[in-house]
Amino acid sequence: MTKPVVGLNIPAEVGMALADVSTPALIIDLDAFEKNVKTMGIFIKDKGIRHRAHAKTHKSADIALYQMENGGACGICCQKVSEAETLVAGGVGDVLVTNQVVDPKKIDRLARLAGKARVLVCVDDLGNVDDLSNAATRYAVNIECLVEIDCGASRCGVQWGQPALEIAIKIAASDGLTFSGIQAYQGAAQHVRDFTDRKARITTAVQQVADTIKMLKQVNLECDIIGGAGTGSYYFEGTSGVYNEIQCGSYIFMDADYQRIKDEEGSFISEFENSLFIWTSIMSRAKRDQAICDAGLKAQSLDSGLPVIFGRDDIEYIKCSDEHGVISDPANVLELNEKLKLIPGHCDPTCNVYDWYVGVRGGVVECLWPVTARGMAY
């Protein structure tokens, strides 16, 4: 392996001025990032709940450890076995895979990982309970299982009530497994713009969870973890009196889409600040009313819309192609090589195209964090 070179594999080095960071790069405003972590830490302490911070957003062991050490996170969530392996290798000792693991080889890896750290996983299939139990027994480890209920996202998860109960009972009776509770993440509610609509969806989810817990109690099954919630809804689950673990990811960075959801007064949610930006340069000024920047489709994910230029209302990112961003510049103010901060449309998949986070404070590069689990979708 060739030694990494600034400008080829790595966009910056520690001590460099932000102005000199190679573009496009993914930069973190460390002051805003730290404030976001702290804000969430205060919330959970205040409400007497736990926060299992979701690493699907950042895929970084450095950030996961920061969330645990400075934001009161009790552990980390992730979505894939390879992410869990990477986080444990990076020093995280408590990992929940908020997803089903059904492939025999992945189950095997998960069981091996449970010999190195506390490992939890979600289950929505009775046959999967047997497979997990066999693997845990084979390696003489314990895998903690949460029954996932579909509380409105219409993805994975069984129906609340009886179907969840059946799986819970089977887990509790299986060697090598512990029934640890319920996973109930309403993923489809997170980006709902309207406060009342968003709240109503979570109210429904909370009721389904509460009813399921009641049924579990009747067969003497207690839930150590009643988990779910994301940045768009955490306030509801976190104050529900039912959920005891929230699982926010995007709150550390925020993005353009999360800033379109509104609070009770119709304002945009404001307790978290934008800390994640795509640092981009103007590379063509051949036209009077538009400039071309170097952050296109390969520098971000467009699934939730175009990026927004941070701190500017005189110019607008209006079109994105593979390698170019078209910026409307009616007053013709942008110059060649001028640099801009873009707020990505959607932070999670945008982070997944970068190898490095460039941490910046006061205009100077303070740290470089690898996106440890970048591309790890296995």
Added chain:
Amino acid sequence: MTKPVVGLNIPAEVGMALADVSTPALIIDLDAFEKNVKTMGIFIKDKGIRHRAHAKTHKSADIALYQMENGGACGICCQKVSEAETLVAGGVGDVLVTNQVVDPKKIDRLARLAGKARVLVCVDDLGNVDDLSNAATRYAVNIECLVEIDCGASRCGVQWGQPALEIAIKIAASDGLTFSGIQAYQGAAQHVRDFTDRKARITTAVQQVADTIKMLKQVNLECDIIGGAGTGSYYFEGTSGVYNEIQCGSYIFMDADYQRIKDEEGSFISEFENSLFIWTSIMSRAKRDQAICDAGLKAQSLDSGLPVIFGRDDIEYIKCSDEHGVISDPANVLELNEKLKLIPGHCDPTCNVYDWYVGVRGGVVECLWPVTARGMAY
């Protein structure tokens, strides 16, 4: 650096059955891929033109060399200096950056690279000519420059005619630089569905290029390269009698969006086959009429729409979230752990989220090619 492990960093190993490849993975049907490369090789030989294959699609030195050795490609195009560096390091000796390079540090790197390989770059700014010339002189190298004209894509590039002429004259008069011709890529025409509309756009571009060449000839400037064209339009430029180099990328892989564009008879373009697939597994079957697969937003780019399930019309990929794909399965035929091939919506940015291509023939993994320049957008 830890040794790569199958299932963590690498989805497969040579000799493995396709069925055992870890999902989601990016697989290449080698028979279809080789046929596509051969088909393009026959076309350019037949028409007496050159093909400078575009590596922005695949970002792989292995594939670039294959295109040169087996498809008659005279050289390779790429979009970024870091891609060019990576391709040259991988053995490619002739690279055109089909883009502007204006950042002083990137110009410096480009000049250094010109000491190792034939290096060409596009220019749309008079000041940039000075900067390139200074860097080339500093390293005692020659950088070949193409004047980029905006022939309809409305991104980079100056207007055809006089503005292009001015830059060409300046390049020709600058130390360390060679004026090598015209870059005229109509990027906005590539995915236009209708044949007549697509053809009309290229006809306009060809006329602008022809007029510019005529003006250049009047000041004794000859174009070694008159280049442009992509998979959606190459037939028009390639038979125009004006362009002498085409620059196709997607033809090696194809994707769902390219299969929506039509030929003269209103049929879908059929000379190239799908050779690139996302290999995915069913990971949840908790609902009767839908299955969840493990290829979500982080396993592809959605900018050109959802992926299409290859070879199946009884099931449909209908929704994509960060980590999940929702597959409509009205007849309830999909089983847990069953595997499917997805045709990505857009091949280029989809390749950019993977570290490896898994080359498959006859159901067996034949090769693993690293996505050499993955994430290299600098």
